[in-house]
Amino acid sequence: MTDENLSAATRLSPRLTTDGQGFKRLFRAALAWLQHHQTAINVLNVYPVPDGDTGTNMVLTMQSAWAEIEDSPERNVGQVTHQMAHGALMGARGNSGVILSQIWRGFARSLDDKDDYCAQDLAAACREASATAYKGVVKPVEGTILTVARAVADSATRQAEETEDLVHMLEHMVFAAHEAVVLTPSLLPVLREAGVVDAGGQGLFIILEGMLRYMRGEPVAEDARLIAAVDLVTTELQPGEAGYGYDVQFLIVGQELDVDTIRQKIIEMGECPLVVGDPTTAKVHVHVPDPGVPISYGASLGSLRDVVVEDMQAQYQDFIVERDLPLSPSPQSPQDIGVVVVVLGDGLARVFQSLGVSSIVRGGQTMNPSTQALLEAIENLSAERVILLPNNSNVIMAAEQAGALSSKPVAVIPSRSIPQGIAALLAINYQGDFKTNVATMTSAMEEVETGEVTTATRSATINGVQVADGQIIGLHNDELKVTGATVEEVVQALLREMNAAQHEIITLYYGEAVSGSDASALADLLRQDWPDQEVEVVTGGQSHYHYILSVE
Template sequence: MQSRIAANAHALRRWLAKAEETLGNHSDRLNAINIFPVADGDTGTNLYLTVRAASAAAAAHEGADAGAVMAAAARAAMEQARGNSGTLFSVFLAAFAEPLAGQQRLSGPLLAASLHRGSIRCWSALSDPMPGTMLSVLEASARGAATAESAQNGDDSNHALALTLDAAVDSAREAVVLTESQLGPLTAAHVVDAGGVGLLLVLDCLRSAILGTELEEALLDSLSGYDVQDPHLAATLPADTGVEVMCTISLTPLAAAGLRMQLDELGDSVIMSAVSEQADDTGGYPWRVHVHVPESELALDLIRTAGDPSNVSITALNAATADAHGIP
């Protein structure tokens, strides 16, 4: 098995390309069980489009520096993220890239560090983080990777990487199963979390790309609500009213904290994360902002008071809102 392992920048590009393809194949089923935090049936689509942006950036980035490839992918994902799930994934990818800076290949210790960094960053990016979501799956995956890696006593061999990858994916799968019992709406609907399943697929793609193996189809067996014959639950539930507003804005950490507090009071599903750790001449950092609000201008007025937003996107949370406001 070790002779087939490739953990360099090319393998990471292959990971994102494989994740793009896999999420494209599974987007309909992920959409069907997307009922939390809003039953808008688009988690699969949002993850697919976000990963597609990351994959394109990784493919266009030349060079053998694994960290640089992942950083380029993360920036593109952050700027083109769609929805809660896509935004959270882009935060994960940006944090995942950080321990890889200047590295030529992924190893067991680096994988454990990257997953741990991703978990912490994602939990902190949300104003109201909830267990039973993608967050729990990522946290479990990071914990499983850390346990496996520590048992290898710092071994950075391909064999140790394989063991760490297996532990990360297996732990993620266990966490996905648990999501059904962790969130009331999922328990009532008898489904697992759509974002959690999407992350599990992405992690399995990472293992497949690095180890040169096929995707593990058995990972999806017996996941509540995920069989092809299961109903499209999202289509049967009332969608939330309002809109999703996303943008990029340069703010100091203090100003960002202030804007987050204001958005928390105005709406929900607030996600804020720095796009990079490089400050501009004024001490500001680029932040990606995501929020659900009744009216887009309510959020945009607050954001414009704080700074000059760019890459603004407004998406209706249901078809009626889209028609009423002329939102595509």
């Protein structure tokens, strides 16, 4: 990124045309202004759960687009926007990022043969941008970024008939975007009830406002820095891959404990490290091949309490045996079917590995993988046909985009949760027909109910349920259903909401902040409440969510 001083830009009014370099400056200003408002956009989340990442996803998508044109000396605006749109396409993250990439795709396509653009060209590009975005969504919903994009296109079309001044035109486009954002709650009841405007629409407004501020010579947060795109590791797995190790947890009670130093030492010992505490008490959690190493270290610092050591290898063998599955399923069949899954959490990744997946893309809630990351995972497999499980509603669009870009036949099974993804994989026949597998897995996915227990990130009223910031909440199939003072209380209430008594198996996937002993104690409590159901406990290791529940 250049050190160009955006805030010192000369006012460009009147401006009749813009070439490739001019568009680059506008785009850089838009990115800087979006970065400046990233956090504010993130909090515009309908549900008070820790997944408000619309601002982050839009910034990462824009950063990927900027990386394609940052060093380009090209003056042809068609060439520059084409490069920009390609970067946005490959770097798109989350539903908001994918739709934004489609907006830029349509915008660039309209300018494909242009050296520069004038008012009429800009209006045509905005219309194509809106149309492309609408076409890219299977079921377009009004009151979203789509509505704002269309309002901008309508304004651009009207203004192009009245003026040739691009600054004047952009002023009206920004005003139209703002009006459309303000009206989103009136079009989408869930926004109105939550008391927020649409986050994606707000992001698009901010992008346009950043461009306008640059053209007016106003500051656009030039010191905004590129946020680091989380390195979502893609792991290609081998059949029978070992190394589950031990889940070790304990409390250190001592004097003048240096939590930062302890955390660094634990990080060096193994995977999924978690160290929190104060100078007198520190909670430690880590996955290691030798449990004696962290325990000995902890004992050297003070007295240990609540020591828990779990053999994860045995745990996952039990998980497989209970479902009558082979311990080392082979993902390579005569049809050569490969499976790519998106998952976050060391324990959850091991569950999917045990079910024979070919590649794991680390990501999910709050960390949506890009289209490019998913595409690379697909292309790097030796399999001729690929099944992709996004396991998160905010990853589905990027998954579908990656599938469309792949050189291989790819079927995206639209799993919206981890339990749905697991249910789908339990139904796979690696020696079976590809299309039959897709149909069977999709059907199996719908048979499982998903529950999620987390902590509310703000106060809100959703679906008639009042939530206070910091309260424990439970979601059933992505809908807020219950609240409570304790995690245990909410888990019980949520399972009743999920009609657990009508199912056979209840599974608790516990998160990184939950101890194995606490999860086991909760399972014992649930067995008393649901004596006719089988209750299973599995290490999930997921962040933000205390428990992910499934009933089947």
